[in-house]
Amino acid sequence: MNIFQVFQDPNTQWILFGSVLLGISSGVIGCFAYLRKQSLMGDALSHAALPGVCLAFILTGTKSIFFFLIGAMIAGILATMSISFITRYSRIKQDSALGIILTVFFGIGIVLLTQIQHSASGNQSGLDKFLFGLAASMVHSDVYTMAGISLFLIGVSIVFFKEFKLLSFDPGFAKGIGLPTMILDQFIMLLLVIAVVIGIQAVGVVLMAALLITPAVSARYWTEKLHVMIILAGLFGGTSGLIGTIISTWANNLPTGPLIVLSATSIFVVSIVLAPSRGVLAKAMRQKRAKTEILNQQQLKQAIKDGNA
Numbered sequence: 001m002n003i004f005q006v007f008q009d010p011n012t013q014w015i016l017f018g019s020v021l022l023g024i025s026s027g028v029i030g031c032f033a034y035l036r037k038q039s040l041m042g043d044a045l046s047h048a049a050l051p052g053v054c055l056a057f058i059l060t061g062t063k064s065i066f067f068f069l070i071g072a073m074i075a076g077i078l079a080t081m082s083i084s085f086i087t088r089y090s091r092i093k094q095d096s097a098l099g100i101i102l103t104v105f106f107g108i109g110i111v112l113l114t115q116i117q118h119s120a121s122g123n124q125s126g127l128d129k130f131l132f133g134l135a136a137s138m139v140h141s142d143v144y145t146m147a148g149i150s151l152f153l154i155g156v157s158i159v160f161f162k163e164f165k166l167l168s169f170d171p172g173f174a175k176g177i178g179l180p181t182m183i184l185d186q187f188i189m190l191l192l193v194i195a196v197v198i199g200i201q202a203v204g205v206v207l208m209a210a211l212l213i214t215p216a217v218s219a220r221y222w223t224e225k226l227h228v229m230i231i232l233a234g235l236f237g238g239t240s241g242l243i244g245t246i247i248s249t250w251a252n253n254l255p256t257g258p259l260i261v262l263s264a265t266s267i268f269v270v271s272i273v274l275a276p277s278r279g280v281l282a283k284a285m286r287q288k289r290a291k292t293e294i295l296n297q298q299q300l301k302q303a304i305k306d307g308n309a
Contacts, residue, residue, distance in 0.1 A: 012249045015202075018143040019241035019260060022199050025150035026208075027215035027237025028157045029195045031230050032188055034216040035168040040095060041080075041189070043209035044102040046196045048072075048079035050109025050205050053197075054116060066145065069197045076193030079105055080186065109205075138201060149198045153191055157230070164188065165226055203257040214264040215240065221275035240264035 033042050052075025056067040079101050086097040138146075157164065166174035167184050175181045192212070199208045219232035244260030273280050 009249070012245070014140060014143045015138055015249075015256070016242065016245045018138060018146045019202055019245045019256065020238045021147050021150035021241075022202055023211065023215070023237030023239070023241030023260065023264075024234040025153040025237075026195050026199060026211045027219070027233035027235075028230050029153055029188075029191050030212035030214075030216040030237075031219070031226075031233050032157075032164050032168055033192060034213055034220070035226075036188075039213045040098045040102075040209075041083075042192055042196070042212040044079060044083070044098045044105075045076050045189070045192050046200070046205050046208040046212075047102045047109070048075050048105035049193065049196050049200060051075050051105055051112055053200065054109055054112035057116060058112070068200075069145075069149075069194065072197040072200075073190070073193050075105065076196070077190070080189045080193075106205075142201060146198045146202075149194060153195055154234070156191060160184075160187075161227070161230075168226075203260055207257055207261045210261045211237065211240070211264060214261070214268050218264070218268040218271040221271040221278045224277075236264065236267050240267060 030042065033039060049072035052071035052073070053068045054071075055075075056071030057063065059071075060067045082101050083094065083097045086092050086100065087094050092100075163174070163179060163184055166177075166179065167181060167188070171181055174184075195212060196205075196208050199211060203211050215233040215236035216229070218236050219229045222232055223229050240260050240263040243263040245256055247263075248254050248256040248259045271279070276282055
């Protein structure tokens with residue numbers, strides 16, 4: 001299959017559309033998690049979503065993103081409340097609390113997943129694909145759901161841009177002017193949960209955290225302005241979804257989710273090297289110019305000293 005046939009296949013077009021929208025929304029929402037130094041929160045929420053997905057399947061018996069969304073949302077809310085409770089009423093710091101909740105919820109999810117696989121409907125469930133994602137299994141209704149929720153996440157980020165910006169950079173000032181910072185904080189967590197849930201079928205529970213954070217980190221290398229960073233993160237995330245899906249379809253039997261994450265990682269590496277102010281090359285050139293300037297100044301001083309002598 002050549003590259004042009006990839007775009008002509010109707011099923012690939014739907015998967016491509018869903019993956020691009022997923023990358024855009026994940027990059028946009030991930031910016032606020034990254035700026036608030038909660039990068040691990042996406043990892044914790046993605047792993048915490050697994051028991052919610054499994055319980056939703058056990059109770060309904062169907063693989064519906066809508067029911068998975070409800071189950072994972074409940075599990076995500078419980079996870080964030082547990083993290084807040086641990087950090088507030090104990091001496092355990094947030095990073096340790098994140099690690100505890102991540103492993104506990106993921107362990108419960110694996111236990112439930114094993115039970116489902118050994119049940120009567122286990123062979124048909126295919127929930128093990130949610131660990132690493134299986135974009136090829138998406139049907140039109142799944143893509144419609146992903147598209148709608150992705151557009152919702154992007155729209156909410158635009159509407160609450162000022163509030164999220166204040167909460168990310170100066171939560172003390174945001175609280176001082178009367179913003180409900182605790183509600184906004186939980187609201188961002190809820191948006192992260194939603195982003196995780198719509199992404200686990202394509203990218204998987206294990207890798208979804210990378211799609212949330214990697215485009216945001218890449219975008220941070222290119223700009224100092226938040227609105228530009230969000231646009232770039234969405235662009236990088238959408239490009240990752242596009243490239244990963246095309247490579248997966250073009251080269252048969254390669255999983256889409258890991259390729260999307262690898263594409264995002266490749267953009268991250270390019271950003272590290274080529275970013276105009278923060279990149280490795282830019283820093284090396286600045287250091288070289290500084291050394292040259294220092295050397296010239298030393299030579300000038302030596303010449304003046306020799307002339308006076």
